[in-house]
C-alpha cells in the first residue's frame with residue numbers, strides 16, 4: 001500500500017508528519033480526509049498504484065458494458081444499431097480517452113472526476129438506449145442500472161465525495177428518462193426508481209466503509225514505517241556517537257580496537273602490509289598553559305582535520321587515541337607510502353602555523369610521528385604494530401620533535417627485526433629513499 005515514491009524528508013519533517021499521523025488516527029469517525037500534510041503523503045504514496053488499478057477496473061467495466069450488446073439484441077432488436085452506436089461509437093472512445101488520461105497521470109481531483117464522469121456518461125447513454133426503443137421489454141434494463149452505481153462506488157471505489165456526486169447525477173438522469181417514458185405503467189416506474197435508490201444507498205455505504213478502512217490501514221502502516229525509520233536513525237546516531245571522538249569528529253579508541261583487529265585479520269588473509277602512524281602534538285602542555293584549554297581544543301580539531309586531509313579517505317582510519325595523541329591505520333601500505341603520508345601530515349601541520357610560543361624547537365605547533373609497517377601473521381598480535389609505532393614516536397621526541405621516525409618490522413624466517421629510520425625535516429629525501437629500500 002505504501003510505495004517508495006515519496007521523499008521522506010529530514011528528521012524534523014518526519015517528526016512533524018508522525019505527530020500529524022497520530023492526530024489523524026483519532027480524528028472524528030466521519031472525517032475521511034487527513035490533515036493536509038498526511039493527505040499529501042497519502043496521495044504521493046498511493047496515487048500511482050490507484051491510477052493503475054482504476055485503469056484495469058475501467059477496462060473491465062468497459063468490456064462488460066459492451067457485452068450488453070447481446071442484451072440489446074434480445075430485448076430491443078429493432079434499435080440494435082442505435083445501441084451499437086451508443087456503446088461502440090460513444091461510450092468506448094470516451095471511456096478509453098478517460099482511462100488513457102488516468103494512465104498518463106492526473107491530479108487526484110481530476111483523476112476522481114474523470115472516473116466519476118465515465119459513470120455518469122454510462123448512465124446517460126444507457127438511459128438514452130432504453131428510452132429510444134419501442135420494444136415492450138426495453139424498460140427492463142432500468143432494473144439493472146444499479147450495476148452502474150456498483151461499478152463507480154465499489155469497483156472503482158471512487159473517493160466518497162465523487163461517489164456521492166456521481167450517484168446523485170445518475171439518479172437525476174435516470175429519473176428524468178424514466179418519468180416521461182411512455183410504454184410502462186407508473187407502478188413499474190416507481191418500482192425501478194426505488195430499486196435504483198436502494199442500490200445507491202447501499203453502494204455508497206459500502207464505498208464509505210471501503211475508503212475509511214483503506215485510509216485507516218494506510219495511517220497505521222505509515223505510523224509504523226515512520227516509527228521504524230526514527231528508530232533506525234536513532235540507532236545510526238548512537239552507532240556514530242559510540243565510534244566517534246566528540247571533540248575532533250575522528251574515530252575514537254574503541255572503534256580503533258575493533259577496526260585494527262579486522263584489518264589485521266584481512267591483512268593475514270590477503271598477505272598484505274599494514275601501516276600505522278602514531279602522532280603526538282609537540283609540547284601541547286605548553287600550548288594549553290599559554291593559550292588556555294579551549295584554544296587547545298580548537299588546535300586539536302585543526303590537527304585532526306589536517307591529518308584527515310592527508311590520508312586516503314576510503315582506506316585509512318584516523319583515530320584520536322587519547323589526549324593529544326592520534327593514530328592512523330593504513331591498510332595495504334608500504335613502508336615508503338606510510339612514511340611519505342606521515343611526512344605530508346607533519347609538514348601540513350607545521351604549515352598551519354598555529355603559534356606555540358615559548359617552546360624550544362619551534363614557534364608554531366608541530367607534531368612528532370612514529371611510523372610502523374608490518375606484514376601481519378597469526379603468530380603476531382596486532383598490538384605489536386602499535387608498540388613499534390609508539391617506540392618510533394618516542395624516538396622522534398627524544399631526537400628533538402617535529403619529525404617522523406620509521407620502525408619497520410621485517411619478516412626473516414621466524415625472527416623479526418626492527419628497522420628504524422630517524423629523518424628530520426631536512427633529511428626527508430634520504431629517509432624516504434631508505435624506507436623504500
Ligand SMILES: Nc1nc2c(ncn2[C@@H]2O[C@H](COP(=O)(O)OP(=O)(O)OP(=O)(O)O)[C@@H](O)[C@H]2O)c(=O)[nH]1
Nearest residue numbers: 280281282283284285286288293294296297323324
Ligand atoms: N585542550 C585539551 N588539552 C588536552 C586534551 N587532552 C589532553 N590534553 C592536554 O595535552 C597535554 C599533554 O601534555 P604532555 O603529555 O605533557 O605532553 P606534551 O606537552 O605535548 O609534550 P610532548 O608530548 O613531550 O611533546 C596536557 O596538558 C593535557 O592536559 C584535550 O582534550 N583538550
